[in-house]
Amino acid sequence: MEISVEALTKAQAEAELARLADLLAKANHAYHAEDAPEISDAEYDAARRRNAEIEARFPDLKRADSPTDQVGAGPDEGFGKIPHAVRMLSLGNAFEDEDVAEFDSRVRSFLGLPRNAPLAYTAEPKIDGLSLSLRYENGRLTQAATRGDGAVGENVTANARTIKDIPQQIENAPETLEVRGEVYMSHADFEALNSRHAERGGKTFANPRNAAAGSLRQLDATITAARPLRFFAYAWGALSAPLADTQMAAIDRLKQLGFQTNPLTRLCRSTRELIDHYTSIEAQRATLGYDIDGVVYKVDDLALQARLGFRSTTPRWAIAHKFPAETAWTRLGAIDIQVGRTGALSPVARLAPVTVGGVVVSNATLHNEDYIAGRDSKGSVIRDGKDIRVGDWVQVYRAGDVIPKVADVDLSKRPDDARPYDFPTTCPECGSDAVREEGDAIRRCTGGLICPAQAIEKLKHFVSRGAFDIEGLGARQIEMFFADETLPIREPADIFTLRERDAQNLARLKNRDGWGDTSAENLFAAIETRRKDIAFDRVLFGLGIRHVGEAAARDLARHFATWQGLEKALDRARPAAMAHRRADLAEETERRRATSEGRRARIKPMRETAFNIEPVEADALDSWNELIAIDGVGPALALSLSDAFANPRERASIDRLIALLTIQATEAPTDDSPVAGKTVVFTGTLEKMTRAEAKARAEALGAKVSGSVSGKTDLLIAGPGAGSKARKAADLGVEIIDEDGWIVLIGGL
């Protein structure tokens, strides 16, 4: 018999660790290399767990070759990255009962179900912890990954193996099964852990969620083993065989496989029942023994879930009904103005520190000028029109339990001398005029690159993750280099001349505080890696041009393929862009004049006036039209892009950068779906799926769905009752198929 871990002497523990290390190493080798396990999975798991427990009790005895540190086939370096086979998405939120009713209507209208047709949902508590994806191959746990950004998570396999609710081995499971759920800590375990830490003078956690997060993300799995983490399973990712036909049955199946599932999961047959269950869970909230922050509703029928599919970041078939956020009152000490990369002036509330939902908050966003004054962007009254003043007592909450916001003001506590806030009309960073354009909620600094705040924020954006993502050159380093006198980085091109300038400099980087030979060389090497090989869309996104985010940059890069292609198109389109800009200005001047004269003049839309002012040559017009014909690119984006390239100062900075880089041309995505890259049009009545569903499926397969038939149309799907579109398509020689043909083409419903 094994001696219990608590009873082991130190010498016994040391011998035991050696034995277990040997045993597990052999078992690992047998399993991975020879595919012939020498011990049963249960024995393997028990050995692994015992090893972790002994290490937790005698941390100083932990071996250099500790099995805890070895994950599956390879060692775990820090936290490796694991791409999710099926993306881990977040959920849409509902706050009011009406939001739940709207969710139900959205689902029904997407599926083409009448209002009174039966439609069942599951409802379960939303655990406030961290989501985790567990991969089982042939019943054995092989990988555990955090959510990460949804596409790629962190490898926390060694840590997950120490959690008792997570089985190492499951029977009668599909060959491949990814189980998803929430890691959390109970209230009781959290209190005990904190008092244990407090006794030892260690740091305590602010709340169970942080404690669970901190425990799971330990590099040393023996620490995780000593922390009382738990796990509820509620979903799945990749599967080699379906678990069940319904959500409810799938959850039952997970339970049979040995996972903990939440006992408050219910099947509900109407929004009324959903709300009732929500109310019931809310009433039990305080006595559950663990934190929850709402109730999750899911369409029960998995076939319907599949039809509903996903929007860009959330599934259409589920929603989180959140409990009202916790609020707190505190005093507003000051209002500061921050200047963003596009020059936006954002007011930030400096608050007397106050605890909201287990976190101490001392800053909160005030959105914009109108929000402070008590209006929303459309001019409607908010907070009963109460404005926010320095010195006021304000109510703070954390939107989505994350972002602190000021919700309300207590007028009865307003100091006599409190004055309405005067929003600055000049930039606090550079003194340039800060202007608010017609219809815009945001006031912006007009200083452009002259404004140090804008320059530095642009640089931070340039090195950010979606752009150049240079290791060792984050926001902190950018601030440091921006202020540097001998080795400054004031614009993106400066990054790529850093090494050369450093070499010419007496005050070398490696001799500075916090820097050495290795760190300086690592930085130069990281910069060089990106300089030699960077994707076109990343460069474009990195420039930080207004309206050009990641998606738009990708679309533009795909369309133009090369930097020179884009540059030429913009230069050619410039006269048309300038005509638009002038027409814009003329329109605004006209509106001002009309308003000042007290007339309600009817203003012509921009496009009608634009070319009345100044005819533009056909070449420029063509280029402009090519630009705004790109999916997702409209006049606002095209104008902003054109402006950036037309501004001499900005263009020079861009040219200096481009001259230093080797940019990869972008190829159109290759997709093997038969409709990928095709433009398709639906007409007539679809009987097997709704319009919205057909469109979503087509887009998911890489097709572009258009509303009208033109020369660019590749395929028309015509249902019964098709009329003029079908005739036009026939005239143009466009391929026409019926709904059944379409369903065959896309590989079934």
Add this chain to the structure above:
DNA sequence: GTGCCTCGAGTTCC
């Protein structure tokens, strides 16, 4: 002209 939907931009705290 109106109403989604997606994307961009700005934000806090650990």
Add this chain to the structure above:
DNA sequence: CTCGAGGCAC
């Protein structure tokens, strides 16, 4: 995470 606004379909 949220809000605003651009883009696009209806």
